[in-house]
Amino acid sequence: xxxxxxxxxxxxxGFIKLLFGLGFLVLLGAGAFxxxxxxxxxxxxxxxxxxxxxxxxxxISLLVMASGALNMGSMxxxxxxxxxxxxGRFSAFLAIALLIGGLTVxxxxxxxxxxxxxxxxxxxxxxxxxxxxxxxxGFMTLCLLYLWTMFEYxxxxxxxxxxxxxxxLVLTTGTGSIFxxxxxxxxxxxxITAPTFVAVSLxxxxxxxxxxxVHTFRQTNREMDERLIxxxxxxxxxxxxxxxxLLIVEKFTxxxxxxxxxxxxxxxxxxxxxxxxxxxxxxxxxxPLALLFNHTLGNRVSGVLLASGCVVIxxxxxxxxxxxxxxxxxxxxxxxxxxESSFQxxxxxxxxxxxxxxxxGLGGVGISGLIYLLGIRFFRMLPKKGVVPPGWDxxxxx
Amino acid sequence: MTMDRRSVLGxxxxxxxxxxxxxxxxxxxxxxxxxxxxxxxTEAPPVPRWALLIDTTRCTTDCTACTSAxxxxxxxxxxxDPERDIHWIRKVELRDMNLRHPPVSLPVLCNHCEHPPCVHxxxxxxxxxxxxxxxxxxxxxxxxxxxxxxxCPYKARSLxxxxxxxxxxxxxxxxxxxxxxxxxCTFCVHRVDxxxxxxxxxxxxxxxxxxxxxxxxxxxxxxxxxRLLKEKTQTIRPDLGLKPHVHYKGI
Amino acid sequence: xxxxSPIILALxxxxxxxxxxxxxxxxxxVWMSGLSAPSEAWxxxxxxxxxxxGPCVRDADWMRRNxxxxxxxxxxxxxxxxxxxxxxxxxxxxxxxxxxERFCDRCHAYVAVAPNCFDCHxxxx
Numbered sequence: 001x002x003x004x005x006x007x008x009x010x011x012x013x014g015f016i017k018l019l020f021g022l023g024f025l026v027l028l029g030a031g032a033f034x035x036x037x038x039x040x041x042x043x044x045x046x047x048x049x050x051x052x053x054x055x056x057x058x059x060i061s062l063l064v065m066a067s068g069a070l071n072m073g074s075m076x077x078x079x080x081x082x083x084x085x086x087x088g089r090f091s092a093f094l095a096i097a098l099l100i101g102g103l104t105v106x107x108x109x110x111x112x113x114x115x116x117x118x119x120x121x122x123x124x125x126x127x128x129x130x131x132x133x134x135x136x137x138g139f140m141t142l143c144l145l146y147l148w149t150m151f152e153y154x155x156x157x158x159x160x161x162x163x164x165x166x167x168x169l170v171l172t173t174g175t176g177s178i179f180x181x182x183x184x185x186x187x188x189x190x191x192i193t194a195p196t197f198v199a200v201s202l203x204x205x206x207x208x209x210x211x212x213x214v215h216t217f218r219q220t221n222r223e224m225d226e227r228l229i230x231x232x233x234x235x236x237x238x239x240x241x242x243x244x245x246l247l248i249v250e251k252f253t254x255x256x257x258x259x260x261x262x263x264x265x266x267x268x269x270x271x272x273x274x275x276x277x278x279x280x281x282x283x284x285x286x287x288p289l290a291l292l293f294n295h296t297l298g299n300r301v302s303g304v305l306l307a308s309g310c311v312v313i314x315x316x317x318x319x320x321x322x323x324x325x326x327x328x329x330x331x332x333x334x335x336x337x338x339x340e341s342s343f344q345x346x347x348x349x350x351x352x353x354x355x356x357x358x359x360x361g362l363g364g365v366g367i368s369g370l371i372y373l374l375g376i377r378f379f380r381m382l383p384k385k386g387v388v389p390p391g392w393d394x395x396x397x398x
Numbered sequence: 399m400t401m402d403r404r405s406v407l408g409x410x411x412x413x414x415x416x417x418x419x420x421x422x423x424x425x426x427x428x429x430x431x432x433x434x435x436x437x438x439x440t441e442a443p444p445v446p447r448w449a450l451l452i453d454t455t456r457c458t459t460d461c462t463a464c465t466s467a468x469x470x471x472x473x474x475x476x477x478x479d480p481e482r483d484i485h486w487i488r489k490v491e492l493r494d495m496n497l498r499h500p501p502v503s504l505p506v507l508c509n510h511c512e513h514p515p516c517v518h519x520x521x522x523x524x525x526x527x528x529x530x531x532x533x534x535x536x537x538x539x540x541x542x543x544x545x546x547x548x549x550c551p552y553k554a555r556s557l558x559x560x561x562x563x564x565x566x567x568x569x570x571x572x573x574x575x576x577x578x579x580x581x582x583c584t585f586c587v588h589r590v591d592x593x594x595x596x597x598x599x600x601x602x603x604x605x606x607x608x609x610x611x612x613x614x615x616x617x618x619x620x621x622x623x624x625r626l627l628k629e630k631t632q633t634i635r636p637d638l639g640l641k642p643h644v645h646y647k648g649i
Numbered sequence: 650x651x652x653x654s655p656i657i658l659a660l661x662x663x664x665x666x667x668x669x670x671x672x673x674x675x676x677x678x679v680w681m682s683g684l685s686a687p688s689e690a691w692x693x694x695x696x697x698x699x700x701x702x703g704p705c706v707r708d709a710d711w712m713r714r715n716x717x718x719x720x721x722x723x724x725x726x727x728x729x730x731x732x733x734x735x736x737x738x739x740x741x742x743x744x745x746x747x748x749x750e751r752f753c754d755r756c757h758a759y760v761a762v763a764p765n766c767f768d769c770h771x772x773x774x
Contacts, residue, residue, distance in 0.1 A: 040577035041542075042559040047481035051544040051557060111542015111557060111578030114765075118541055119521040129521035129545055183638055184515055184551030331553050333506070333634050334649065337492040341506070343485045343553065350481070528731055536728050537769065564771055576768035591731055 005089065005380035008220045015219075015373070022369040029363010032356040033108045041111060044357050049349030050327045055109040057320045058361030061204075062102030062368060063175055064197060064315060067139070067168040068205015069094040073146065074168070075235070077161030083228060083392055086383040088157075091209060092147045092164070093375050098208075099140055101368030105361055128178045135171045142167050151380075172198045179322055186263040187326040190254070196246045196318075202239040203284070204315030206232060207308035214305060216376065217386060224386030226301055227394045233304045234396060236311065237292050244285045263329055271348055272325040280321050284314020298398040324351060446614035447531040448585055449643040450599070451622050451631065452504060456609035459503040464610065465489055467601030471586065472572045477560045484556040486583040487598055492649065502649055505598070505610075508533060508554035508583035509634060509642030516546035516555065525580075531643060532585045540579040547580060551635050552642075555582045585612075615643070695759050698752040700745035706737050717764075739766070743773040 008015070036043060046053040073091035075081040084091075107116050123130050142164040149157040176197030182188040210232050217224045254264045267276060288307035297303030328349040333339065339346030376382055468474060468487045476483050487507035494501075514533045517525045524539035525546050535546075535555075547555045558577045568574075571588050575581045586596035594600070595612050602610040613622030625631075631645040697713075705712055707719070720739055726732040735741060746752035749772035757764065 040559055040561050041557060042477070042479065042482055046557075047559070048483075048485075048547070048553070048556050049481065051547040111544070111580070112540065115522075115539070115541045118524075118539055122522045122524075122539060124520055124523040126518045127521045127545070128519065129543065133521070178545075182515070182519075182549050184549050188548075327548070331551055333552065334490075334492055336495060337502075338495055339490055339492060341488050341490040342480070343483075343488045344481065345488070345490050345506070345553065526729060528729070530731070534728070536725075538724060538728070568771070570771060570773065573769040573771070576765070587731065591733060 004086070004383055004385075006382070006384050007378060007380050008216070008376050008382065010377040012219070015377070019370070019373060022366045022373060025362045025366025026370060027363075028359040029105075029108075029361075029366060032359035032363065033113075035356050036109075036360070037113065043354060045351055045353045046357075047349070047351070049330075049344055050324065050351040052323050052327065053351060054353040054357040055105050055360045055364075057316065057323055058364050059102045059105040059109070060175060060323070061316045061319045062098050062105070062364055063136075064172060064201045064319065065204045065208050065312070066095045066098035066102060067172045067175075068201035068203070069098055069209055070143065070164060070168050071202060071205050071235070072209055072232070073150075073161060074165040077146075077158055078165045081231075083231060083388050086386065087209070087213065088150050088161075089147060089379075089381045090213065090376075092143045092150065093379075093381050094209065094212065094372060095168075095205075096140055096143045096147075097368045097371035097375065099136060099143075100371060101364040101366075103136060104367055105364035108360060108363075128174060128181060132171075132174050132178070135167070135174045139164070139167050139171045168201075169198060172201045179326060184331075185326055185329065186260065186332060187267065187329050190250060192246060192250045192253075193322070196243070196250065199239060199243045199246050200284075200315050200318050203236060203243055203311050206236045206239060207288075207311035207315075210236070210308045211305060211312065212372070213386075214301060216382060220382075222382070222385060225388045227388055228386050229301055229304055230299070230394050230397060233292055233298065233307075234394075236304075236308070237289065240285055240289050240292075240311070244289075247280070247285070263332075266329060266348075267325055270325075270329075272321060272328060275317055275321045276325065279314060279317025282314075283310045284318055288314070293398050295398055327351075445529050445616065447616040447643070448510070448590060449531070449613065449615045449622055449626075449645065450507075450510075450585075450596075451611040451613075451625060451645045451647065453609045453611070453647045454502050454504040455648040456607050457503050457505070458607070459489075459491060459501070461503075461605060461607060462489060463601040463605035463607065464505050464598035467597045468583075470567065471569055471589075471597035472584070473565055473569055473574050475562065475565055475574075479560070482557075482559040484558065484581065486554075486556075486581070504646060504649070506552060506554070506634070507598070507644060508585075509552050509640070509644045510583075510585060512641035512643065513639065515549040515551070515638075515640065519545045519549045521545065528587075532587055532590070533582075534584055534587065535580055535582060537575055537579045537581065542578040542580065544580060551638055551640070555580050695755045697756055698746050698748055701747060702745055705745070740770060740773055747774075 010016075044053060070091055072084045073088040073095075076083075076085035076088055107113060110116055119130060119133055123133075125131075142160065146157070146160045146164045149160045173194040176194030179188045180190060180193035210229060214224070214229060216222075251264065251268075254260045267273065288310045291303050291307040291310070292298045294303065297306070328351065330339070330344075330346050330348060333345070465485075465487050469476070472486060474484050474486055487505050490504055490506050492502040492504070510527075510531055510533045512531070514525070514527055517523075517527050517533060520526075521543060522539050522541055524536045524541070525533065526536060527533045542557065544557055547557065557580050558575050561577045562574050564574050586594075586598075589596060590612075595603075599610040599612045602608065611622050611625065613620040615623050615626065617623060626645060629647055631647045632649060633642040633645055635642075707715075712719070723734075723737050724739065727738070742752070743749070749767070753772070
């Protein structure tokens with residue numbers, strides 16, 4: 001078993017270019033952080049109506065994908081889908097890498113990053129953020145333990161892997177509940193927000209896993225049985241339909257209620273509708289499903305890769321839409337009145353992201369990427385060869 | 399006694415501090431200071447519950463006495479950046495969509511809710527509610543995460559986006575706020591604790607409008623309690639169940 | 650330099666990275682220790698400005714050791730509980746110690762701590 005896995009060699013020009021590229025992203029992020037710190041958040045596009053912007057979109061997307069990245073490990077450890085067991089290490093390690101990248105962005109965008117340890121000292125247990133501090137640290141610990149058991153103590157793998165699986169559901173529920181528990185803004189505040197986040201984490205994590213696995217295997221000239229990719233494709237299709245279902249149920253329930261019809265119609269037709277239709281639905285659900293159900297493309301690795309790329313972009317759009325549309329819609333403080341003030345009351349908020357924000361977000365991607373790259377370089381994370389267990393075959397293909 | 403600050407750095411210390419301070423809402427159970435500063439800890443008077451009544455029938459569109467008084471009193475600066483300017487109190491114009499009522503002008507400020515969502519979501523308990531009902535931000539503890547601004551349904555909070563310097567006509571009683579923290583109306587605690595009226599209320603009376611009435615609703619004999627009992631008033635978004643304590647008449 | 654150059658390639662071996670980082674840390678530590686002030690400066694720390702009147706709310710030795718905790722404690726009482734005692738207020742220091750530069754900043758600079766009180770508060774003149 002020891003010899004089934006190996007670290008990548010890391011001597012190819014491609015590897016080193018990638019390493020420097022990701023390092024450059026991290027430097028960009030660090031520069032953006034110093035810049036915003038020096039001039040205040042006024043240099044960002046964020047304002048008093050839209051207080052969370054592009055950095056938070058990057059951060060939350062990474063956190064959502066982090067919990068989703070554990071999918072392949074959980075599928076084998078918890079649900080005995082044994083052909084994915086070989087990707088367990090990869091999956092748990094990717095989860096850690098994405099989590100660190102996302103959390104770093106979140107921390108560095110604080111107004112007072114010098115005080116970032118205060119939540120550890122003064123905990124307010126009614127805050128979702130405090131809960132999330134525990135959820136993130138706990139998740140990281142469990143993922144590390146899970147990795148450790150996969151390397152050395154196989155007898156505890158099932159136990160720790162199951163705990164990590166349960167934790168990741170709670171974790172993403174916590175992430176979604178950051179918005180789900182907010183009643184003050186018309187768009188937020190729905191019990192279905194958290195489950196939708198869980199579903200999006202399932203799709204985006206699986207999609208990112210497919211992308212990274214296939215590319216890493218190709219770049220390092222490792223063989224992989226294509227049926228493994230198509231197995232993941234089937235899971236991805238199921239998860240995508242789950243997302244579609246939850247999105248439809250949410251809209252249906254909200255539109256049924258006369259009190260929230262105005263805001264829901266605004267979401268479907270207003271200033272962020274393009275993001276909703278093209279990003280959340282198009283990239284996130286319809287295009288990938290169409291690609292995967294297609295007899296030709298769905299049975300080609302390139303088609304699956306294309307669909308996976310769409311899904312990752314779609315998940316990013318989903319988080320972006322949740323945040324931006326949620327914050328743009330004006331507060332309805334005086335129902336039945338037209339409201340006007342010097343503080344943009346009654347006006348749909350505007351938000352134009354600036355470069356520092358983009359760089360800060362990309363810095364988080366760079367950190368995650370670097371951790372992943374160095375991890376597979378120095379540890380035996382990846383199987384030498386992706387093989388299917390004897391006697392297993394793909395149950396279904398489009 | 400020497401306090402060992404380093405112990406707080408350890409995980410154990412962090413947990414201990416968390417456990418000791420976590421139910422923060424109970425710690426904030428001290429009364430307002432007596433009217434005259436004294437070195438003796440005196441017997442606490444009955445705890446007040448400060449509230450504000452705004453009579454919109456007396457408020458006029460052209461009058462900005464309350465907002466400018468607030469800026470002077472609390473060193474709230476304008477940066478010439480409308481979307482990122484800080485407003486502790488702002489004038490809002492309401493127009494009935496069916497044109498059945500004449501337009502209404504009124505100030506909107508922090509509602510000092512009884513169940514403030516900003517306090518619930520604050521990860522460091524930097525936002526807190528005093529025993530006398532005033533909701534405040536402890537800027538020493540604020541990390542600038544802006545979750546409170548997401549949670550507040552009144553848009554009462556502003557982040558300090560710009561680097562700040564003391565203004566020329568600086569009021570030394572109120573410190574300025576450094577960039578990166580969230581700030582909002584304090585009901586002028588520094589004045590209220592000394593038995594004075596908040597600056598906006600005083601300015602409103604001085605401008606001869608008398609549209610704002612500040613007082614203690616725990617005292618049934620106070621003018622505000624009497625008027626809230628007799629007159630038809632309402633709060634903003636009562637449906638959210640936050641029990642705001644800025645009451646409006648005539649909307 | 651090409652990405653294939655042996656120097657860059659050599660950097661990416663686990664053991665070498667480890668040894669190199671240990672070396673860098675040790676070198677940094679040696680360099681930093683050389684930067685520290687000469688010993689006679691340590692023997693003569695700056696003295697905070699004497700009060701123009703007294704006595705202080707606590708004795709000077711206690712204050713020297715504990716003023717930061719004292720101020721923080723009073724700060725929490727004032728801000729969060731509304732308990733305000735004029736003579737123990739943070740800015741009341743200024744009624745006896747008149748110069749912020751000589752009373753606060755000199756020692757803080759000497760021990761290299763940077764409390765950010767004066768980002769917001771103003772030392773009364």
